[in-house]
Amino acid sequence: MxxxxxxxxxxxxxxxxxxxxxxxxxxxxxxxDAGGRDExxxxxxxxxxxxxxxxxxxxxxxxxxxxxxxxxxQLLGQEAAQIxxxxxxxxxxxxxxxxxxxxxxxxxxxDPLRILSLFRGVDQGAWDPNEHNFANYTIVIGAxxxxxxxxxMGVQRDGLVGTGDPxxxxxxxxFFGDGASSQGDVNEAFIFAASxxxxxxxxxxxxxxxxSEPIERQSRIPLYQRxxxxxxxxxxxxxxxxxxxxxxxxxxxxxxREGNGPMLVEAYTYRMGAHTTTDDxxxxxxxxxxxxxxxxxxxxxxxxxxxxxxxxxxxxxxxVEAEADELGVRLREGxxxxxxxxxxxxFDQVYVDQTPELTEQRDTFAAYLASxxxxx
Amino acid sequence: MTKMTxxxxxxxGLRKAMEDDPKVLLMGEDVGKLGGVFRITDGLQKxxxxxxxxxxxxxESGIIGTAVGVAMRGYRPVCEIQFDGFVYPAYDxxxxxxxxxxxxxxxxxxxxxxxxxxxxxxxGAVEHHSESPEAQFAHTPGLxxxxxxxxxxxYWMIQQAIASDDPIVFLEPKRQYHADKADIDETAVPVxxxxxxxxxxxxxxxxxxxxPTVKTCLKxxxxxxxxxxxxxxxxLRTLSPLDLEPVYDSVRRTGRAIVVHEAHTNLGxxxxxxxxxxxxxFYSLQAPVLRVGGFDTPYPPSRLEEEYLxxxxxxxxxxxxxxxx
Numbered sequence: 001m002x003x004x005x006x007x008x009x010x011x012x013x014x015x016x017x018x019x020x021x022x023x024x025x026x027x028x029x030x031x032x033d034a035g036g037r038d039e040x041x042x043x044x045x046x047x048x049x050x051x052x053x054x055x056x057x058x059x060x061x062x063x064x065x066x067x068x069x070x071x072x073x074q075l076l077g078q079e080a081a082q083i084x085x086x087x088x089x090x091x092x093x094x095x096x097x098x099x100x101x102x103x104x105x106x107x108x109x110x111d112p113l114r115i116l117s118l119f120r121g122v123d124q125g126a127w128d129p130n131e132h133n134f135a136n137y138t139i140v141i142g143a144x145x146x147x148x149x150x151x152x153m154g155v156q157r158d159g160l161v162g163t164g165d166p167x168x169x170x171x172x173x174x175f176f177g178d179g180a181s182s183q184g185d186v187n188e189a190f191i192f193a194a195s196x197x198x199x200x201x202x203x204x205x206x207x208x209x210x211x212s213e214p215i216e217r218q219s220r221i222p223l224y225q226r227x228x229x230x231x232x233x234x235x236x237x238x239x240x241x242x243x244x245x246x247x248x249x250x251x252x253x254x255x256x257r258e259g260n261g262p263m264l265v266e267a268y269t270y271r272m273g274a275h276t277t278t279d280d281x282x283x284x285x286x287x288x289x290x291x292x293x294x295x296x297x298x299x300x301x302x303x304x305x306x307x308x309x310x311x312x313x314x315x316x317x318x319x320v321e322a323e324a325d326e327l328g329v330r331l332r333e334g335x336x337x338x339x340x341x342x343x344x345x346x347f348d349q350v351y352v353d354q355t356p357e358l359t360e361q362r363d364t365f366a367a368y369l370a371s372x373x374x375x376x
Numbered sequence: 377m378t379k380m381t382x383x384x385x386x387x388x389g390l391r392k393a394m395e396d397d398p399k400v401l402l403m404g405e406d407v408g409k410l411g412g413v414f415r416i417t418d419g420l421q422k423x424x425x426x427x428x429x430x431x432x433x434x435x436e437s438g439i440i441g442t443a444v445g446v447a448m449r450g451y452r453p454v455c456e457i458q459f460d461g462f463v464y465p466a467y468d469x470x471x472x473x474x475x476x477x478x479x480x481x482x483x484x485x486x487x488x489x490x491x492x493x494x495x496x497x498x499x500g501a502v503e504h505h506s507e508s509p510e511a512q513f514a515h516t517p518g519l520x521x522x523x524x525x526x527x528x529x530x531y532w533m534i535q536q537a538i539a540s541d542d543p544i545v546f547l548e549p550k551r552q553y554h555a556d557k558a559d560i561d562e563t564a565v566p567v568x569x570x571x572x573x574x575x576x577x578x579x580x581x582x583x584x585x586x587x588p589t590v591k592t593c594l595k596x597x598x599x600x601x602x603x604x605x606x607x608x609x610x611x612l613r614t615l616s617p618l619d620l621e622p623v624y625d626s627v628r629r630t631g632r633a634i635v636v637h638e639a640h641t642n643l644g645x646x647x648x649x650x651x652x653x654x655x656x657x658f659y660s661l662q663a664p665v666l667r668v669g670g671f672d673t674p675y676p677p678s679r680l681e682e683e684y685l686x687x688x689x690x691x692x693x694x695x696x697x698x699x700x701x
Contacts, residue, residue, distance in 0.1 A: 096445075128484035129448065136481055140472050146438055147473070150445025150453075157401075157427055157451070172445075184465075188438035195433055349479045350517055352486055352541035355570070355617035 014236040014268055017243040020296040022304030030237075030247040040311040046087065046242045047302045047312070048320045050079040053103040054299065055324040056112045057273075059331045060102075060119070064277040068335050069119045073100045077240070077272030080298030081205050083107065084245025085173070085267070088253060091133070092160070092170045096148035099137045100205075101175050108132040112327075113334045122338050141176075142183030145202065148174035149189045149262075152198035161199050162259030169257035173201045173249075179210025181226070182218045190230040193262035200262040201252045202227075205239060207271035212284040224266035232262045239269030240298040270296070343369065377561050383553040385527035385560055386416050389534035390454065392562075394424050400538055401446060402429045403439055404456030404492075413458055414494055414553050436466035443489055444473050452488045454538055460495040461504025467512075474543045475518030487543040490534070494550035495523075496588040496638050497670075497685055500678040507675055508639035510587075513545040514616040514648075521616040522569060523547035525590035527558040529613065532566035540569065547615075549588035556591075572619040574626070578608035581632040581698055584623060584649060586612040589636045589686060596691045607695065615645055623649070624656045631662035632698045636686050641669035663701035668694045 015027050034042040057075050064072040075082065078100070086107025089095065095104055102115060109132050118125035118137060129135040135151075138144035152172040155161060160170045180186050181204060193200045206223055208215050219226070227234025233255075237248040245267055252263045270293040274281050281290075306312035347362035348354065380388065394400045402417055402424075408431040411418030421429035432439045436457060443453035457463045463470070470491065477485045497506030514521045520542050524530040530548070537544040567573060575590060576597050585593040590611045597607040608626050612618065627633045633653055635646035646667035653665050668686045676684045 123482065124480045126480065126482040126484065128481065130484075135448070136477075136485070138473075140468060143441060143469060143473055146441025146469065147445040147448065150442030150447075151449050152445070153430075153442060154446050154449025154451055158449070184435075185437055185441055185469075188433070188435040188441065191433050191435065192438050192442050346479075349482050351520070352478065352483070355520075357617045 014238050015244050015248055016238040016241050017247060018241045018301055018305055020240070020301050022301045022308060024305060027244070027247075030244065030251060032243045032247045033250060040306070043243070043302060043306060044312055044316060046083055046246070047299070047306060048323070049083040049087065049103070049107065050242065050299045050302065051320050051324050052327055053079045053083060053106055055327055056102050056106065056331065059328045060116060061273070061277060063116070063332065063335050064119070069116065069277075070121045072119050072277045074271070074273030074276065075100050075102050077270045077293065077298065078205055078207060079103055080242035081239040081245055081267035081269045084242040085203055085249045085265075088246050088249035089173070090166075090253070092168065093253065094133045094135070094148075094151055094155075094170070094172045095175070096135045096144040096151070096173065097137055097175045098141075098144065098177060098180070099139050100177075101137075104175070105134055108134040110134055112331060113338070116331065116335045117338055120335060120338060122340060142180035142185040142189075145174040145176055145180070145186045145189035146192070148172045149193045149198055149200055152193065152200045153196055155199060156196070161257065171199045171201055171253045171256040173203050173253075175203050175205070177204065177210065178206040178208065178215050178218050178223060179213065181223055190227070190232075190262070190264075194231045197259065197261040199256040199259070201249065201256055202262060202264040203249070204264065204266045205269055206266050207269050209271050209275070209281070209285065211275040211279060212281075222266070224264055227264035232264065234264035234266065236266045236268055239267030240296045240301070242298060242302060269298075377559050379557045380527050380531070380560050381554050381557050382524070382527045382530045382548070383414060383416055385531040385558075386534050386548065387418055387420070388560070389531045390417065391420060391423075393454075393535045393538040394420065394428065397452060397538075399450060400428070400452045400454060402454050402456070403432050403443055403446070404430075405432055405434055405439070405458050407431060407456050412456060414550065416492070416548070416553075417456065436462055436464075437469050440466040440469040440474060440491065444469065444477070444487065447487050447489050448485060452538060454490045454492060457491060457493045459505045460493055460507040460509055463493055463509060470513070470519070470545075471516050475516050478542070479518055486541050488541045489543045490537045490546050491544070492534075492546045492548060494553070495547045496549045496551060497675060497681050498551040498588065500681070502678070503675070506678070506681065508637065508670065510545075510547055510615050510637075511639055511644050514645060519543055519545055519616060520570070520614075521545045521547065522614045523549065523587040524613070525549060525552065525585075525587055525611050526556070528560055531560050531562075533569055533613070536566065536569035547587055551588055552591065570614045570617055570619055572610055572612045572614065572622050574608060574622060575611040576607070576609040578606040578630070580606045580630055581634065581695060582608045582610060582623065582626040582630045583691070584610050584612060584633060584635045586615065586637065586645075588638055592686060592688060592691060593636055595688050596695065599688060599692060600695060605695070605699070618649065618652070620649070620652055620656075623653065627653055627657045628660040631660055632701075633661075634666045634668060634691070634694050634698055636668045636691055638670050638685055640672050641667050642672045644669050663698045666694050666698055
């Protein structure tokens with residue numbers, strides 16, 4: 001398969017394997033690979049993943065509305081981009097997310113409650129990244145793309161690129177958005193990764209909006225075409241088509257694992273919700289646009305495809321719905337019963353080797369807190 | 377025992393750290409074939425290879441940002457920022473990521489990174505090449521900040537910093553790089569990294585210095601001795617955390633203290649040190665803690681830097697003011 005076909009050269013078309021109407025189509029360069037499993041079973045799995053991911057999102061939005069979360073970063077509409085990519089990863093691959101990759105986190109096996117604790121203000125997303133090869137959420141836009149590139153440089157030094165062993169060759173995925181593409185860090189990450197030939201898949205979810213600023217404010221050319229200027233291939237995939245995202249990401253991961261250097265994937269999608277729960281998109285975008293994108297919904301098209309081709313029955317859809325309901329209950333209860341940290345905990349988290357001055361400050365504050373004990 | 381300049385001592389210290397631990401990597405602009413613009417990494421790429429001594433694209437945020445990922449993969453990056461005034465493009469990565477990752481992850485992620493910065497003035501350079509940004513990093517929780525003043529400290533402190541599991545901003549007084557030589561005993565037991573050191577004992581007044589001003593203050597003490605004044609000089613060495621117990625001991629004896637640094641006086645290290653001395657030694661003080669620093673202007677054109685930098689006379693003037701108070 002050539003990654004330098006017309007699309008990578010900057011052609012206008014994007015890669016699609018499942019139309020918004022639920023029709024399965026083929027692409028000359030990218031074929032869906034079910035990995036030796038029954039394709040229908042895999043697609044049903046994607047459907048389930050996307051429904052559960054959307055439930056994580058809608059439940060979390062509701063929890064914010066009820067005052068249980070301080071804020072929530074919605075992914076509504078980006079389920080296919082995240083599940084298609086997340087399910088293409090191999091266990092040894094490593095992910096550097098933004099703050100919106102709840103679907104990828106789900107694919108990596110991270111408990112959504114670990115994410116809710118961040119948005120509840122209990123912690124700042126304190127999971128051990130090595131547990132699921134899923135780095136911590138990064139809020140400063142684009143900063144993580146450099147971390148991904150550096151991590152990939154480490155992978156190179158560990159000799160885990162281009163060995164030909166599918167269980168060892170490793171790729172690193174840097175997530176970012178259309179807004180972040182304007183950041184210096186993202187452009188520096190492109191340059192460092194290209195210069196060192198590092199195994200990084202730059203996965204851009206172009207959801208058309210950076211809070212209130214449209215993609216036209218960030219770029220005069222399609223984002224995937226930027227890769228050419230940095231000397232590596234870029235492709236644009238229908239980010240609402242889980243099969244196409246899976247196929248393209250799988251190819252990009254393999255391309256980077258083989259030691260060909262980085263690759264850019266632009267998942268062309270749409271932020272159907274607000275930037276966060278504090279945002280009000282009615283101030284800056286037309287409702288017609290949202291209606292247009294609703295017709296391209298990533299979950300509906302898979303459901304239509306499965307139904308029309310007799311690949312899933314009512315019992316299946318009902319069972320997924322029931323599972324989502326259970327997940328919703330678990331998230332609601334888990335969020336509300338989340339234990340708070342002791343105020344003194346923060347002093348012990350700053351350094352590996354605590355400094356005497358911080359110990360002193362901690363002890364002074366502890367004594368101050370203790371002075372209220374028994375007082376009313 | 378080997379006689380070395382600070383530049384050679386740092387080079388030897390880096391070499392030793394790389395020999396001791398294969399996970400140590402050097403990253404920075406021109407650190408490879410050129411050996412760095414000050415030659416601190418001279419010959420290291422030749423001996424340790426391009427995978428361990430990495431010439432970076434010219435992007436400081438990129439250097440520190442990729443070093444974060446390199447560290448997350450289990451390596452110990454030592455990053456060179458070519459000049460003090462060029463650290464600001466990397467400021468976000470240092471302050472928002474390097475300093476906070478351990479805290480953010482409750483210790484799951486460690487950042488064993490050293491950020492080497494040649495700093496300070498006095499070399500006749502153009503703008504952005506003579507600055508002293510230490511307070512900006514010392515003000516940032518999660519970072520540790522140290523600075524060496526002489527070849528012996530340079531040799532040991534760089535190795536100790538690399539061995540630290542916390543991120544360290546390592547400030548090197550560039551005008552001392554090729555100035556004085558000292559005998560380095562590679563078999564000696566070094567003093568702990570985060571400790572200050574009495575560089576010259578005295579009884580009448582305490583001068584607090586670090587990095588490039590230690591030499592200035594030792595000259596001041598020598599000159600004052602000729603006038604019958606006994607001045608103690610403390611080399612702070614560590615700016616975050618500060619190690620002030622020896623300073624408090626000293627001030628309780630002398631009753632007078634002056635902090636001397638090249639950085640702007642306003643909200644410089646001297647401000648914090650003066651506040652702490654006042655809190656701890658209030659009844660011992662015979663005079664207010666004074667500060668002698670760079671003025672609160674941008675660093676001036678080089679033909680004016682001799683007036684801008686705290687020198688022998690300006691410090692002696694402050695000594696007079698303190699003793700006459």
